[in-house]
Amino acid sequence: MSEFNLGQRWLSETETSLGLGIITQVDGRQVTVLFPSNEESRIYASTDAPLARLQLSEGQQGQHADDWFFTVTEVKQQNGLLIYFGQRHDDDSEVMVPESQLSHHIDINPALTRLVAGNADRHDLYLLRNQASEFYSRWQQSPVAGLLGARVGLLPHQLYVAQTVAERYHPRVLLADEVGLGKTIEAGMILQRRLLTGRNQRVLVVVPESLRNQWLVEMKRRFALSLSVFDEDRVEQAAMDGDNPFLSEQRVIVSNSFIQRGDWQQALAEAEFDLLIIDEAHHMQPESKGYSNIESLCKNISDVLLLTATPEQEGTEGHFQRLKLLDPARFNDLDNFIEEQNHYQQLAEQAEHLEGEELDKLLDQHGTGRVMFRNRRKHIGGFPARHLHTHALPEYIPEAGEPWWLEDPRVIWLMDFLKDTKPQKTLLICKTAEQVLDLAEALRVLSGMQAAVFHEQMSLLERDRAAEFFASEEDGSPILMCSEIGSEGRNFQFVQQLVMFDLPTNPDLLEQRIGRLDRIGQHGDIHIHVPYLEHSDEALLVDWYHYGMNAFEQCNPVGRALYEEFHHELEQALDFSESLPEKLLEATKSRHQQLLAEVESGRDRLQELNACRPQQAEQIIQHIQTDSDGDSLYDFMEAFWDRFGVDTEVLDEHRLFVKPSEHMRVPAIPGLTDEGMTITVDRDTALTYEDIEFLSWDHPHVQAAIELLTTEDFGSVCVAKLQNKALPAGAWFLELDYVAELAAPPAIAAQEFFPQQRFRQLFDSQGRDLSSKVPRDALTQQASFLDKKTARQIVKQLRSTAQSYIQQHQPATEQWLKKSIAKAKQEATEQLQKQKQRLVDLQQQNPSVRDAEIEAVERRLELLLKALEQPSLSLYAIRILVNQP
Structure with missing residues (x-):
């Protein structure tokens, strides 16, 4: 033990978290140490104080109490104190720093600090720490990081869209897949990848109020992503603190009605969101309430995703207006836009004869492919058949003063239908909430049946309870009655019976109704029932839809165009005709076939080719299957739970229950609830049991485990025993692991070019470098546990020699780092x-390439090169191996 003197700097061997202490009193057998970082003092017996002297060596970095840094060039002693001479970093001046003037914050590596303090962990914790670093570096470099953990089937069209959009610099796109193809899933995958890779940090999601809870559930269940609901009450409460209420959370979801009111528009604009997601975007029209608020958000937020299954539900002009929200410079003239659409047939014909890079080039250069993604069922396949069942019923004259439903033949038919189809579930959709309430009352009075209802006058909680009541297999309602809002957003793929009590005049609304059942995940044929009264509007509409455009049994991509062309004749027929005029039916049928042929060979064909490029999609799937590595993940997490005091219980081959215990190494681990959770690393099991957690390298709990091991000092120093008879007893080795990282803005995703870099060195007891001769695994296989007391004694005995070897070989580490930096640059x-030049070339042909995309690439390169000038290098882990044969 060195002699204690006032002003010397020492570390506590048992409490390294106290930071660097200073000797404030030496009194006979006692020594007092003040730890300024905690403003705490400790009194130790001077003969066996658990203290370690901090002594910087030449070449090491030091920090002055005034927070400037210097590099040590010479060390001298004066009256028991160390005097450091060195070069100051900020101005290159020569400085002299007595050790008493060092900062109490230890700005040296945790591993080195613990070595100096004489601390050591178990060998298995050291191995776990190194595993965490290896897995983290591998995950950073994965091209599908952020896509690994989606609880979804690996569908090519969804993965292609998600990967393509997530990789864009400031993506501004319209996700417009047909109903049931998974736009919400695509948006969730894009969001997850961009958040985990750092491209986005602050997200605003805008959805119809009726879908808000569904979004919350979907994001949590499928992506382990939590969104924070902000409504009027919450915002007012948060605003009482005086700060911008939206800055309190990173991922915010609001209803479109909240945006329309505009009361908090200024706060939203100043909340620095960098990604905006808007669902059911077809509702946004320039003449609609609050449109200017949406327009302002789209203008102020760099990255925008608009979602709609029916982009042209409000006509070509409405579709143009939504594209204008994404890129007002590109979409600034409606006539030019329409003219451009007319040229796509020729391009589509060319595309049919191309493949590979030539096809990709054509699709990149023309059309709205960079702005809009639209997949169609017809070309994806795998969907069930649709069957139409029409039920013509006689007209009736309601008695005055009596409820209309008492004698309506459709109500009587409905009661018989529910008896005949029992125990199957039925979804009924009609236009208004009033109809829903009347029909529910009719079933209650006439048959004693309790129907679940769903309409716009209900609160979100009431709607969710109604959906749960309907979905329950044991005591749930056999029927859910929805007003028109029930045809948007809510998914009922477990239902095969659909009753349309009336029919909308807009074909897109008809498709949305059917799409509640006909969607990914539906495993049975869908039966569409239309009970209608003779000579009613529905009698004419059912013929127009079925015989004119086959809209019930086939997805109809041209329904809106047909409605725009024939709506005057249709309205006239509804007002004055008892049956659909033959002339209107034939004209609709002929025009339907013509329009189908045009979209198949024109714009829609180009969009379909662009929205899913099979070869690239297959590569994404292969990466996910390879990089998921469920076996390694399970082994790693099982070791982590064991080391950190998490209880585990095997439930079956693929499921495990984990729960915090009373003996946790840390108070809490993010992603692990107090009540515990059932987990699986198997995708098929996760899809079968959707109430359990699907663990992946993307999952918050796994990310928290890796962060805990790589940023804290667990396992940073260890001593292990070798039993090698070929080596002399007492021979020892020093193994060092360095880690280099970049301190760069998260949005530039620097890890793709400079992931966490690892560098290993191995020295024998004479200081000879054996790094290239003895691999890590060879030592690990021979290493075994050494008790803590012996390990600490060895560390104290060898720490001075180990420090000198570390310092002696520092130039080799710096040389490795320079090479790594040069390669990354x-x-x-x-x-x-190359990416910039591609965009510049594309822009000459396709004005959908925005200047902002090109500028973003330039800015990213500039920031990357700047960050690469000053990477951080730390001694990540130290292992001492002592031979005891």
């Missing part, structure tokens, strides 16, 4: 310059 420059 070259790769970043080559790849990003």
Whole structure:
């Protein structure tokens, strides 16, 4: 033990978290140490104080109490104190720093600090720490990081869209897949990848109020993503603190009615959101309430996703207006837009004869492919058949003063239908909430049946309870009655019977109704029932839809165009005709076939080719299957739970229950609830049991485990025993692991070019470098547990020699780092310059390439090169191996 003197700097061997202490009193057998970082003092017996002297060596970095840094060039002693001479970092001046003037914050590596303090962990914790670093580096480099953990089947069209959009610089796109193809899933995957790779940090989601809870559930269940609901009450409460209420959370979801009111528009604009997601975007029209508020958000937020299954539900002009929200510079003239659409047939014909890069080039250069993604059922396949059942019923004259439903033949038919189809579930959709309430009352009075109802006058909680009541197999209602809002957003793929009590005049609304059942996840044929009164509007509409455009049994991509062309004749027929005029039916049928042929060979064909490129989609799927590595993940997490005091119980081959215990190494671990959770790493099991957690390298709990191991000092120093008879007893080795990282803005995703870099060195007891001769695994296989007391004694005995070896070989570490930096700079420059040039070339042909995209690539390269000038290097882990044969 060195002699204690006032002003010396010492570390506590038992409480390294106290930081760097200073000797404030030496009194006979006692020594007092003040730890300024905690403003706490400790009194120790001077003969066996658990203290370690901090002594910086030449070449090491020091920090002055005034927070400036210097590099040590010479060390001297004066009256028991160390005097450091060195070069100051900020101005290159020569400085002299007595050890008493060092900062109490230890700005040296945790591993080195613990070595100096004489601390050591178990060997298995050291191995777990190194595993965490290896897995983290591998995950950073994965091209599908953020897509690994989606609880979804690996569908090519969804994965292609998600990967393509997530990789864009400031993506501004319209996700317009047909009803039931998974736009919400695509948006969730895009969101997850961009959040986990750092491209976005603050997200605003705008949805119809009726879908808000569904979005919350979907994001949590499928992506383990939590959104924070902000309504009027919450915002007013948060605003009482005086700060912008939206800055209190990173991921915010609001209803479109909240946006329309505009009361908090200024706060939203100043909340620095960098990603905006708007669902059911077809509702946004320039003449609609609050449109200017949406327009302002789209203008102020760099990245925008608009979602709609019916982009042209409000006509070509409405579709143009939504594209204008995404890129007002590109979409600024409706006539030019329409003219451009007319040229796509020729391009589509060319595309049919191309493949590979030539096809990709054509699709990139023309059309709205960079702005809009629209997949169609017809070309994806795998959907069940639709069957139409029409039920013509006689007209009736309601008695005055009596409820209309007492004698309506459709109500009588409905009661018989529910008896005949029992125990199957039925979804009924009609236009208004009033109809829903009347029909529910009719079933209650006439048959004693309790129907679940769903309409716009209900609160979100009431709607959710109604959906749960309907879905329950044991005591749920056999029927859910929805007003028109029930045809948007809510999914009922477990139902095969659909009753349309009336029919909308808009074909897109008809398709949305059917799409509540006909969607991914539906495993049975869908039966569509239309009970109608003779000579009613429905009698004419059912013929117009079925015989004119086959809209019930086939998805109808041209329904809106037909409605725009024939709506005057249709309205006239509804007002004055008892049956659909033959002339209107034939004209509709002929025009339907003509329009179908045009979209198949024109714009829609180009969009379909662009929205899913099979070869690229297959590569994404292969990466996910390879990089998921469920076996390694399970082994890693099982070791982590064991080391950190998490209880586990095997439920079956693929499921495990984990729960915090009373002996946790840390108070709490993010992603692990107090009540515990059932987990699986198997995708098929996760899809079968949707109430359990699907663990992946993307999952918050796994990410928290890796962060805990890589940022804290667990396992940073260990001593292990070798039993090698070929080596002399007492021979020892020092193994060092360095880690280099970039301190860069998260949005530039620097890890893609410079993921966490690892560098290993191995020295024998003479200081000879054996790094290239003895691999890590060879030592690990021979290493075994050493008790803590012996380990600490060895560390104290060897720490001075170990420090000198570390310092002696520092130039080799710095040389490795320089090479790593040079390689990263070259790769970043080559790849990003190539990406920039591609966008510049594309822009000459396709004005959908925005200047902002090109500028974003330039800015990313600039920030990357700047960050690469000053990477952080730390001694991540130290292992001492002592031979005891």
